Each structure stands twice: as structure tokens, then as C-alpha cells.
Amino acid sequence: MLNLSKEKLVEMYRLMVKIRLFEEKVFELYAQNLVPGTIHLYTGQEAVAVGVCSALRKDDYITSTHRGHGHCIAKGADVKRVMAEILGKKTGYCKGKGGSMHIADFSIGMLGATAVVGAGIPIAAGAGLSIKLRGTDQVVACFFGDGASNQGTFHEGINMAAIWSLPVIFVCENNLYAMGTRQSMVMRIENIADRAAAYGIPGVVVDGNDVLAVYEATSKAAERARKGEGPTLIECKTYRHRGHSRVDPAKYRPREEVEAWLAKDPIKRFREKLLGLNVLTEAEIQQIDREVAAEIEEAVRYAMESPYPAPEEALEDVYA
Amino acid sequence: MRRITYREALREALREEMRRDPTVFLLGEDIGRYWGGAFKVTEGLAEEFGDERVRDTPISESAIIGVAVGAAITGMRPVAEIMFGDLTALAMDQIANQAAKLRYMFGGQVKVPLVIRTPFGGGVNIAAHHSQCLEAWFMHVPGLYVAVPSTPYDAKGLLKSAIRGNNPVIFCEHKLLYPFEGEVPEEDYTIPFGVADVKREGEDVTVVATLYMVHKALKAAETLAKEGISVEVVDPRTLTPLDKKTIVNSVKKTGRLVVVSEDCKTAGVTAEIAAIVAEEAIDYLDAPIRRVAEPDTPIPFSPPLEQYVIPDEKAIIRAVKEIA
Numbered sequence: 001m002l003n004l005s006k007e008k009l010v011e012m013y014r015l016m017v018k019i020r021l022f023e024e025k026v027f028e029l030y031a032q033n034l035v036p037g038t039i040h041l042y043t044g045q046e047a048v049a050v051g052v053c054s055a056l057r058k059d060d061y062i063t064s065t066h067r068g069h070g071h072c073i074a075k076g077a078d079v080k081r082v083m084a085e086i087l088g089k090k091t092g093y094c095k096g097k098g099g100s101m102h103i104a105d106f107s108i109g110m111l112g113a114t115a116v117v118g119a120g121i122p123i124a125a126g127a128g129l130s131i132k133l134r135g136t137d138q139v140v141a142c143f144f145g146d147g148a149s150n151q152g153t154f155h156e157g158i159n160m161a162a163i164w165s166l167p168v169i170f171v172c173e174n175n176l177y178a179m180g181t182r183q184s185m186v187m188r189i190e191n192i193a194d195r196a197a198a199y200g201i202p203g204v205v206v207d208g209n210d211v212l213a214v215y216e217a218t219s220k221a222a223e224r225a226r227k228g229e230g231p232t233l234i235e236c237k238t239y240r241h242r243g244h245s246r247v248d249p250a251k252y253r254p255r256e257e258v259e260a261w262l263a264k265d266p267i268k269r270f271r272e273k274l275l276g277l278n279v280l281t282e283a284e285i286q287q288i289d290r291e292v293a294a295e296i297e298e299a300v301r302y303a304m305e306s307p308y309p310a311p312e313e314a315l316e317d318v319y320a
Numbered sequence: 321m322r323r324i325t326y327r328e329a330l331r332e333a334l335r336e337e338m339r340r341d342p343t344v345f346l347l348g349e350d351i352g353r354y355w356g357g358a359f360k361v362t363e364g365l366a367e368e369f370g371d372e373r374v375r376d377t378p379i380s381e382s383a384i385i386g387v388a389v390g391a392a393i394t395g396m397r398p399v400a401e402i403m404f405g406d407l408t409a410l411a412m413d414q415i416a417n418q419a420a421k422l423r424y425m426f427g428g429q430v431k432v433p434l435v436i437r438t439p440f441g442g443g444v445n446i447a448a449h450h451s452q453c454l455e456a457w458f459m460h461v462p463g464l465y466v467a468v469p470s471t472p473y474d475a476k477g478l479l480k481s482a483i484r485g486n487n488p489v490i491f492c493e494h495k496l497l498y499p500f501e502g503e504v505p506e507e508d509y510t511i512p513f514g515v516a517d518v519k520r521e522g523e524d525v526t527v528v529a530t531l532y533m534v535h536k537a538l539k540a541a542e543t544l545a546k547e548g549i550s551v552e553v554v555d556p557r558t559l560t561p562l563d564k565k566t567i568v569n570s571v572k573k574t575g576r577l578v579v580v581s582e583d584c585k586t587a588g589v590t591a592e593i594a595a596i597v598a599e600e601a602i603d604y605l606d607a608p609i610r611r612v613a614e615p616d617t618p619i620p621f622s623p624p625l626e627q628y629v630i631p632d633e634k635a636i637i638r639a640v641k642e643i644a
């Protein structure tokens with residue numbers, strides 16, 4: 001299986017479970033009115049973040065979106081500090097200034113989540129240009145959704161990365177809906193990856209609920225990027241298990257469609273695969289699930305016990 | 321001291337900073353070896369530093385700034401050129417929501433050392449899409465600095481500070497100033513942000529002016545001096561941060577204030593400065609504050625129309641006399 005070590009496969013499984021349990025916990029806290037503002041949960045799309053980030057090095061970069069908790073965790077962020085940020089605490093990654101939609105951890109190459117749809121695309125290209133000018137062999141993975149692919153920044157940013165052969169992997173997480181707007185209402189094509197042809201770069205469609213398929217596509221794109229051959233557009237077909245944001249019961253999605261996608265749950269599939277290939281036993285899987293659950297509980301405890309920032313800290317960090 | 325143009329001063333600042341620091345690079349439309357910039361500021365730089373560091377871009381203002389932001393947060397010091405100030409509108413999300421806010425949103429984790437050079441201003445009959453002064457837009461965005469150099473000396477010193485600094489800077493140039501000559505020393509120097517320059521000392525009326533209006537204000541002051549009115553001309557040089565102290569101290573001395581700017585009057589540069597003085601020095605005012613700014617219209621094309629809306633020396637003289 002892609003010559004991945006057992007250790008690596010287990011780590012990928014662990015990360016996927018970590019994202020799932022983290023998001024379910026955020027939802028639970030929200031239901032208890034403990035989360036200020038809004039939330040955009042990553043539940044259902046875990047194979048994308050984990051497949052992509054597992055194929056990257058620690059010094060590679062990612063850019064993220066409003067639906068970004070999964071990207072942070074997959075890149076190696078500390079769930080305690082992610083949870084603290086979501087609760088608006090001083091110990092959060094952004095000292096409570098960013099919240100759910102703006103988490104960043106520059107120490108692990110997580111260049112931050114922007115909540116303007118599509119805005120991260122040129123920024124990722126810029127990080128790619130920086131890599132090229134500095135002469136390192138890092139790459140950038142840029143996460144965005146199907147909705148972002150209709151923004152002008154998609155065209156401008158990917159074109160610029162393409163003409164300059166920048167080391168960027170554009171990862172379109174196509175979960176079929178931009179808020180409540182179904183893809184077919186806003187584009188004539190089925191595969192967003194087809195748009196890559198317009199920029200003269202490879203466009204790849206992958207099963208975004210298959211973490212190994214995502215890993216493989218990303219590895220190829222990263223190799224290409226490190227060799228100076230330029231960007232790739234990877235479209236991951238996936239589905240969010242919950243609504244767009246916390247106010248959304250997602251009634252615009254047909255029941256049969258939801259059920260079909262729930263049956264393709266990326267964690268369930270990966271678990272079955274690992275069991276089938278005797279990488280893990282049922283007991284080992286339960287052990288991992290328990291350990292992750294304990295880690296999430298600890299993150300919640302840490303976040304809940306952490307203090308809020310002092311009000312006047314609102315005036316800090318405007319300028320360097 | 322030697323005299324060079326505003327354009328040459330800017331080019332010298334870019335050249336010297338690029339020689340000094342390999343992380344400094346330029347990007348923008350037609351700035352490279354084939355054109356040298358629409359106003360020729362970057363002419364000759366691609367020949368010295370190569371096409372990688374003097375980078376021609378597609379006509380994609382939003383991505384020019386977005387790419388510059390991405391480079392700035394990963395160790396580079398980009399200087400982006402937007403060919404005309406009006407076109408910053410195309411890049412506004414990247415400027416106002418990304419460049420300006422990333423540091424704050426991310427809790428101070430990152431610096432955004434980015435300079436956006438762009439020419440503002442009318443007077444060359446190129447109508448509404450190439451002539452407006454939009455400094456006030458950027459004053460309204462916390463996280464941005466706004467520089468408004470009026471002389472070659474200020475242009476070079478402020479641009480060097482902008483490039484060496486760690487914050488996003490909207491570096492406002494003025495089209496009519498590019499050929500303007502002034503004294504600039506040979507040796508390296510910088511001008512700190514937030515330090516106004518008293519371009520002419522006077523006793524009776526304070527005139528605060530920026531960019532090309534500084535020169536109109538100086539001419540007006542010369543004329544008024546012959547009529548016995550002593551005008552002090554204060555050039556803030558940067559609007560963010562704004563040197564309130566120098567402005568307020570000048571008003572405390574003269575007791576009278578005229579604020580001049582080439583942007584439109586409503587919610588503009590003059591409004592902000594007038595409000596500050598009203599808040600902080602109203603007891604020192606012996607007369608109402610006067611503002612000389614553009615009427616609230618787009619910039620028209622035909623010469624008599626354009627001349628009508630852009631403040632001139634006569635309008636400044638009139639405003640000073642109203643309160644002197």
C-alpha cells in the first residue's frame with residue numbers, strides 16, 4: 001500500500017480520528033452555548049486534510065479556510081491551543097483574536113486561515129514565490145472549496161503560480177455545496193480539476209474520502225513541485241457531514257445523497273482497510289480511539305480552564 | 321547638494337535597498353526590462369537585479385498583492401507596484417482584509433513587511449479611472465501605514481523606511497511629482513514614519529497639506545507673504561501614523577488652520593486632520609478651520625472640468641484669507 005510504513009498509516013488514522021472527535025466535541029460545546037460566534041465543522045472531510053498534510057514535510061506550508069480546524073490538526077497543531085482559540089481564550093493560537101476561522105501556527109508552516117473565500121489562493125502562490133526566490137525545496141498546499149473556484153482569485157492566483165512554475169499544490173475540497181448553493185447551479189462542468197487545463201497545469205480528480213488516494217495524489221504533486229515543475233490542481237470529491245455553519249441544518253441536501261455519502265465515511269473506510277490488511281487489530285483501533293478521545297478531553301479541559309485575554313489586549317498586535 | 325527628481329529618488333531607494341537586502345524584490349505590471357514601469361520608476365532595475373527580483377506580472381492586481389502578502393509572511397520583503405492608485409480597488413480584499421489584518425487575526429505571530437507603491441492624483445487629463453487620490457481609504461484600515469511623500473528627499477527616505485519596516489505600507493506617490501527636482505544627499509538616510517516636516521515656517525496661519533498640494537501651499541504662502549500674511553506649511557509625510565503633535569503645536573502657535581488635500585472632502589484626509597485639531601486644540605483656534613479639498617465628484621476628463629475640481633493655489637489663498 002504505497003509503501004507506507006505501519007507507523008505512518010497508524011499516524012494517519014490517528015489524525016483522522018483526532019479531527020473527527022475534535023469537531024464533534026466543538027459541536028457539543030457549541031450546543032452548550034460555550035462557543036462564541038460561529039463554527040464551520042470539518043466532519044466528513046478528514047481524509048483530505050490528513051491525506052494532503054501526511055504527504056508534506058514539517059517545513060512545508062499550508063494555507064487554510066474558514067473550515068480550517070482539520071487542516072490545522074493534520075499539519076500538527078496542538079489541539080489544546082486550537083480549542084482554546086475557538087473558545088476565545090488567551091492561550092489560543094491567536095490569543096483569542098482570530099477564533100475558529102483564523103487559526104494559524106507559523107511554527108509548523110500553517111500560514112493561517114482566511115475567511116474570505118478564495119483569498120488564500122494568491123497568498124499560497126506568494127509563499128510559493130518566496131520559496132522559489134529563497135531557493136529552498138519546500139512546497140505549499142493551498143486548501144479551498146468548490147465555492148472558491150468561482151472567485152477571481154482562483155484564476156489570478158493559479159495562473160500566476162503556473163506561469164512562474166511555483167511549488168504550490170492547489171487542493172480543491174469539493175463538498176458539492178457553497179453554503180447552500182449546489183455546484184451544478186454555479187458551474188457547467190462537473191470536475192473543477194478540468195479548469196487546470198486553462199492554466200497549462202495538471203488537474204487531478206481524486207476520491208476525497210479515500211485518504212490514501214489523496215496522499216498519493218499529493219505526493220506526486222509535491223514531487224513535481226519540488227523538482228521545479230510547477231503547481232498541480234487536485235480536486236478532492238468529498239462531503240461535509242454537517243451543515244455549512246452552526247445555523248445550518250442543511251435541508252437543501254436530499255436525504256438519499258446524505259445517506260450515500262455517510263456510507264462513504266472516510267474514517268470508517270480507512271479503518272476497514274487497515275483491519276482488512278492486518279495493519280491494525282480491532283483492539284488496537286479501539287485503543288487509538290480511546291487515546292484520542294482522552295487527548296480531546298484534555299484539550300477541552302485546558303481551553304475551559306484558560307483565562308480570557310484582558311480586554312485591553314484588543315489594542316495590541318495591530319502593528320509590528 | 322545634488323538635485324535629482326522624485327522618480328530618481330524612488331529608484332535610488334529601490335536600488336540601494338535591493339543591494340542591501342537580498343529578500344527585497346519588486347513585482348508589478350510592466351515594471352521590468354521591457355517597459356521600466358508606467359512612470360519609469362523601476363527603469364534599469366531589471367538589468368541590474370534580473371527578472372526574478374524585478375518581476376513583471378499578469379494584469380491581476382488582486383494576485384499581485386496576494387502574492388506579495390504570501391511572500392511577506394514567509395521571509396521576503398516585496399515591493400509591489402499598482403500602476404495607478406485607482407486600481408488598488410481591484411486588490412482591496414488583499415490589502416484591507418489580508419495584508420492589514422493577518423498579524424492581528426493571528427495574534428501577532430507574523431509580520432507583513434510589504435510595500436505597495438502606487439501613483440495617485442490628477443492634473444494629466446486621464447479621467448476618472450486614473451486620477452483619484454484615495455489615501456483616506458487606507459487611513460481607515462488599521463494595520464496599514466500610509467506614506468505621502470511630497471519631495472524627492474522625503475520620497476527616498478520614506479521608501480527606505482517602508483522597505484526596512486515590518487508593516488504593510490501604502491506608499492502614495494503623485495504623478496505630477498515624478499519629474500519634480502529637489503536636493504537629495506548621496507549618503508544613506510531614512511526618514512521615520514510619523515514625523516511631519518514643517519516645509520515653511522510662519523506665524524499667522526497653519527496650512528497642512530500633502531503630496532502635490534504641499535507645493536501649491538508653498539506657492540500660496542509665498543504670495544500671501546507679500547501681502548503680509550505669514551503661513552506655516554506642515555507636511556505630515558505619513559498619514560498613518562500621523563504626527564498629530566507637530567500639527568497641533570503649529571496650530572497652537574498660529575491659532576488658525578487650513579487643511580489642503582487632493583482627495584474629495586467627505587470623510588477625507590482633511591476631515592480627519594480637522595477633527596483631530598478640533599478635538600485636541602480647539603481652545604487655541606481663533607477662527608474656524610477651513611478645508612480645501614475636491615468636491616465630491618469623480619475626476620472629470622476635459623481640462624477645464626478637471627482644473628475646476630482639483631484645488632489650486634487660489635483656493636488655498638482664498639481659504640487662508642477667510643480666516644487670517
